[in-house]
Amino acid sequence: MSQSVPEFAVVGHPNEGKSSVLSTLAEDDSVRVSPMPGETRECQTFPVTIDGKEIIRFTDTPGFQNPRKTLQWMQEYSGRDEDLIRDFIVAHKDDPAFHDDCHLLQPLLRGAGIIFVVDGSRPLRNMDKAEMEILRLTGCPRMAIINCKDEETAWLPKWQAEFRKHFNSIRIFNSCRATYGERIALLESLKGIDQDLQPVLDRVVAAFRADWQQRSQRVTEILLDLFATGLGYSKTIPLKVGGDETRIRTRLHKEYEESISTREKKCRQQMRSLYKHNIFNYDLPPQSILVEDLFSEKSWEFLGLSRSQLVVAGGLSGAAIGAGIDVAAAGLTFGVFSALGGMVGAAGTALKGREFLGGTRLLGMRLDEQRLTVGPVKNIQLLYILLDRQLLFYSHIINWAHGRRDYEGQTVNDSNLPARLGYTSDWNREKRKVCEHYFQSVQNPEEHNFTAAEDEMSALLADVLQEISVENRTL
Secondary structure (H helix, E strand, O other), X not given: OOOOOOEEEEEXXXXXXXXXXXXXXXXXXXXXXXXXXXXXOOOXXXXXXXXXXXXXXXXXXXXXXXXXXXXXXXXXXXXXXXXXXXXXXXXXXOOHHHHHHHHHHHHHHOOOEEEXXXXXXXXXXXXXXXXXXXXXXXXXXXXXXXXXXXXXXXXXXXXXXXXXXXXXXXXXXXXXXXXXXXXXXXXXXXXXXOHHHHHHHHHHXXXXXXXXXXXXXXXXXXXXXXXXXXXXXXEEEEOOOOOOHHXXXXXXXXXXXXXXXXXXXXXXXXXXXXXXXXXXXXXXXXXXXXXXXXXXXXXXXXXXXXXHHHHHHHHHHOOOOOOHHHHHOOOOOOOOOOOOOOOOOHHHHHHHHHHHHHOOOHHHEEEOOOEEEEOOOOOOHHHHHHHXXXXXXXXXXXXXXXXXXXXXXOOOOHHHOOXXXXXXXXXXHHHHHHHHHHHHHHHOOOOOOHHHHHHHHHHHHHHHHHHHHHHOOOO
């Protein structure tokens, strides 16, 4: 095996998870996942590159074509053990009946380790035993992976007992649900199949961990850009005497909603690309709160802070919050009037918020000498809702295995939903103070030290992303 770039041949039958395991390990959703036998006739290598340098490669192989005859030939072979693979390929390379077997063995000839994948939800067959013995006779370092759904474990003991006879290491690995942390754990266990692999795989795992930290830092930068541009949005247009002020206000409000929604979509796409989900772009599951529009009533009902938390935030910090409009209206205007609420203190507006619905500061707009201005955002709840939506999406994307191709069907009863679905309502006072300071600095960077507030927010986001990764076993 190459000491600079380790290679592992992924071996197994169609429709048993071989391609899904490879896709998840290589973090490459371009791997073809097909239930049809015979789809893979040639080997295809998928390199894993970090900072422009290939650190490990995984090779997809065709399934065995004639395992019993291949095993018989190897058992009768009288040459040197180290020449077994080469001599088999030379003897059978022109025989169509052994086309797949020869191609499967090619990466082993150049020193690749073996990852043998089986579906642990089915019974063990004699053909499986023949294939295991072939792989043992090659003398290559080898691991067996049982790709098994959590609820289908009846055959596991028999698979494990047989694997112990033929493999250096055994892992149970659900390729459709594997987190980043489980992927790292599998790579760690590959060290045990051959002592000579440990130094190079130590470097591989270290590179993966460093790359994950760099991605987290990039996510923080992406989120800060979304918050600064979305919350600090401002636009001024002239208003002619006798002009239709109501129509212009409505238009400006719509333009703002479209602008921040577009920025949010860009933010999500950037996160998808960071975690290498580039090919398969399935919609979010219909039961997800993230399917809801940013300004929908459901988003504002289930995400962000509770009304009582908003009142406390406005009363203690003096932050500019328009939440009182929604507190007074029992939440009926969430996502509509809250989006750009008037500059009011939450404690005061809890009782008289509706008085602001007809003023010149409606939806954060102001009229000054025949100029109509919208923004920046006056309601800190929008920051918390944006935070919740992006953090939920982040949690979703880091846990979406690259070998997975669709969602399981689920239904959700709204009556069973918790009061809050996001992260921010559980944050302590210190975290919310950081958010309030940041929000104030976005509103008025001249009066508040925006750089310092952004640094505080960056540190908070880094901690929260770490917490989500640990919570979801991705680190």
